[in-house]
Structures are given as structure tokens and as C-alpha cells.
Amino acid sequence: VIVRLSAPTQERADRIAAVLAPVGLRIRARALALPALPRPAASVAAAARRRALLAVEGAGGVVVLEDEALVVPALGGQPGQASSSFADGAASADGVVPEGTAQGAGAPREQAPAHERNVARLLLLMAGVPLHGRAAVLLTHVVAAVPRRVLFEAPAECHGWLLDEPRGAGPGYDAIFVAQAVPDRSLAELAPHARSRATGEGRALDDLLIWASRGGAL
């Protein structure tokens, strides 16, 4: 069985590969870009399922995909499914466009990496909200699919809150998200295995290993 991986970062794809390695599955490709959806799905989990089905359609074999989304209830659930492109829709959505980045005010918007622009926009929208009202939830969904069929899925749900300025450097919203399991550090300040445990991703990958070791991908 040929397995292709799709995850937000190369490091996360490598971790999935490490989980599947003992099972003896042959990993063909890592970190395929997460496919964009033509329109929003009903939920973050449904979006992950559709992305996996889209990813496997052209690739064949089995695709294991890890998707992640940040939900901020104070913003009505944003960024949600648009987590990876939150800053792109800024002008049309609410007119709040971060001109600088989280690290360098005044820098041209185009020069900053996408995740920094996303963080900057989120911080602008949350400006002035006191700590007790800055709840946020990081949703992770691991999906394995073959063409037109989802074989396996495992959810992870991490409740925490948003800092008012970035701490550490990391992908996504890691620099401003604090998981309640490790309340004194941002996710970006955690070692990869500690981050995985704090966000619940570790349990989802445990589930993936159990499923795969029982021949689920065969």
C-alpha cells in the first residue's frame, strides 16, 4: 500500500511518517500541499474529510492528511476553515488589514510570511479584548482516505487562549496560542512532542497507529 501524507508543515508530515513506519507502510510522498476547497464545508472536520478526498483523487493509494484550524468564539468562530489564509480575506471581510507583521511594524504586507500576516490580523481583531475573553480552540483532524471513501478519522480538540503578542516562532498561530495543558508557554515555545501532547494531536496519531497496525490501510 502506498501512503501519501498531507500536513500543514513538513515536520508534522515527518511525524505522521514516523508513526506509520513501524507498521511497515510505504510512504511515497510527504507534505503534499493541503488542497483548497471550492467552498466552505459544514465544519472543520468535514473540511478535513473533503481535503483528504481531493488529495487522494489525483494521487491514488491512501492519503493520510492532518488538518488544523483555529476557532475564536469571540470572532464568531473565525478564522476556522480559513485559518491558513485568514489575512488574504481581510479587506473584503472586515476591512482590518495588518500592514506590518507581528514582528516588524511597518513592513510591507507582501514581504511577511502568510502565517505572520494571519497572526497579525488576528491580533488586530482581538485588540483590547481582556485575557479572560480571549478563549480559542485549536482543532486538529487526522484523516485517511482512498478515492471517494474516508477510511479513518481522529479528532483532537485543544482549548486555550490567545496571547496579545507573539511569543516564540512557529507555524500557524502557535506563537499566540496557549494550550490550557501548558498555561505558561505558547505552542511555539514547546518542543514538538510536548506540543503534540498539549494539543491532543498525539492521541489522534495514537489512534492512527492503532488503526494502521490492525490493517486498516490494507
Added chain:
Amino acid sequence: VIVVDGGSGTGKSTLVDALRALGYEARERGLPSEAASEGMPEAGAALPEGEAYVILDAPEEVSRARLMESGKLLSGNWHTHEALAMARLRFKEVARALGVPVLDARRSQGEVLSAVLELLDIELGPLRVGLPGGDTFEAIAGILRTAGYPVDEVAGPAGTHAAPGLELRALPPRSLPRLVSLGLLDAAFCGYESLVDSGYDGVVQVLAHLPLEPVRLWAAAASPELLSSPPPRPLVIATPWPLVAGRWASGRHLAHVCVETFGPAGAFAPALADLVVDRAEVIASCPLVALEEVMAGKTCLFARGRAVHHQFGTRIRAACSALLAGQLTPLRVIAREGPQRRPWAFSPARGRATRQREWKHSAHPGSWSLAAVASAASSRRASPSWASRSRPSPATTRSPVC
């Protein structure tokens, strides 16, 4: 559902009848027929959840012979040699495009049935069903009997119980959602609050809510102003259900840290926690102010994979309806409420207005009060250990919702 598709005279009806006789839900015609007549679905579209497809294929002569045997007119539009040949070609194209297996239907009925079951990886073994051990086991066994699954209780609550077509296994309730999600069990019973707290509620499908073990979870604190004027730091919430409490708190925008108590949380506040989320009975027995209902739930049956459309779920639902209609009175059947409220689910489809309506509703639950619920629940419970405890007086329970 097993969907059997293909051209006329290939034996779809015969196969569907055979599958139904084995206890599987099966039907004729579905997406392949639609695709053959109306075109392929859009790229990235999934086959409907819980449906398995197979397309039967037979030469035109075989199909016409079968149609004639069943008394069909061979001169009909769809039964001519040319029409059958065209349909055969189209179904083969659809099968390639959708990845649906094609079976040679020239073989005997038994051979085709065996091939389908093998192809779809359907085990003829019993449905693997998890049951919570303890007191609830007896009550669920009663419902199983009513549904036509008499439980062999020789093994005791910790063993494997035989019932026709089922393999019942008594396990810790909180382990059951994960086991079903992983496919180690086909279906299971447990409290709805435990299912939600597991986080797998979005992966498995709830088939039935049983009239057993109703639970109401409430948030309570020492001060009624905690939610309107929270401290300038994350709230500390003590609860046996951290994910349920977490969803509720995040839904109220409250940054928080949940402390799992592994038992009643009443003693944690106010010294060790700002807020407690626990059963109404526990809240009523503590000197705390009940702030808001977090969720309500009862024992539920949930499943994944082949069990979703198995007749097991239908029969359990019918048994529950019979119980609620008063035809039978098993032990501990005490709930007759309406639909259950889900705690906050993170879906973009649910807007802020919806949430505010829900909060408003839960802050003013109408004609009942927390003390009344706790009192009613305690008086109805058959557990001797509970009955022997002294119940808190409603007058000592300070509740803004009373």
C-alpha cells in the same frame, strides 16, 4: 447501506433480498445509476457516508433470459438487446470513474452473494457491541431483550455475552467512544455526556437516545457575578467532564483551565477552583450558586461503519419507543424529556445569534428549577446507596434560576 446497482436483469433484487435476510440494509440503485443516466458527480465528491456499492454485470443474453423468467416484457424500452448492451457499457464506465467494484453476475445466487460479502469485507460474524458495566448494564440488557436480543448473562457484567447476532462486551463506559471510532467495536452504549467528553462525537453517529440515566450538567460558582465579571485571568474549572466544560466555557469566550476531578467536583470550589461543572444533584448538594445549564443527556447508542444501517439500531429505537409509550416498565426508566441540547459545537454554520439564544434559554429554563430537578432525580433513582443519603433541602440551595 449496501447499494446494488447495474443494468436490468442482472439479479439486483435477488441479491438485495439475500443481503436483507442476513440482517444488512440493502437497496437497489443509487449513485452509479444516477451517474449512468445524468453524468458523473463533481470532482472531490465523496460517496455517501455509510454506503457500500457494487455493480452487477451480465451479458445481454443472460439478462434477457432472467427478465423473461420473471415475466418482464422483452420488448420494453430498457430490455431490448441494444438497450441492455448500452447500459452495460455505461455502468462499466461509471464503475471505473467511481472506483466501484463490478461483479460477474452470471454465477449462481450463492456465489454472487459470497463474492459481494468478500468484496465488501463484510464479516458474517456478530455485531460487536460495547456495554457499560455496572448498574446500567442491567437496564440496557432489559432494552436489548425488548428489542429481540435476549442477553446471556452467565458471563456476568465483566465478560462477553452472547445474543443472537451480537457479541456484547461490558467495558468501562469512557473507553467505548474511542473503541467504536477505531473500529474495534461496531456500536456501543454510554452516557451522552461521556460521548461528548470523549471528543469522538463528531466521528461516530448517534443511533438512539435511550430513556435511561438522564444527566443534567450545570455550572456553579460561589458568586453569581462570576460570569458577568470574571477575574482578569483564565478561570479554573473543576469538573469530571473537562471537554464538555471546555466547550461550554469557550463558547462563552471564557479563557479557562479545566481540572479533571475524576469524581464529584463540588468540594473544589471556591478554594481550589473558580467554577464547577457537575451533575445537578452534586451542585444542589453544595453551597454554590447554580449559574447555567451546560448540557443534558441520556444513555445513547452510537455506531460507526456497518452498524450504522444495521437493523440493530432500528430495533433498539423501536424498543425505546415501546418503553416510552408505557407498554413496558423496566428498571430505572425515568426520562421523558424532549430533544437534548448539544453543548457548543465549533461549526461556522452556527452564528453568534444562535449561541446567544441558547444561553438565554439555558439561563431561564422555564418551569423547573435546579433544586426540583435534583430532588426529582434523587427520589426516582432506585440506587439504595443514593436513597440512603440525606438530600439537601431546596431551601439551602441558592440558585438564581429558581
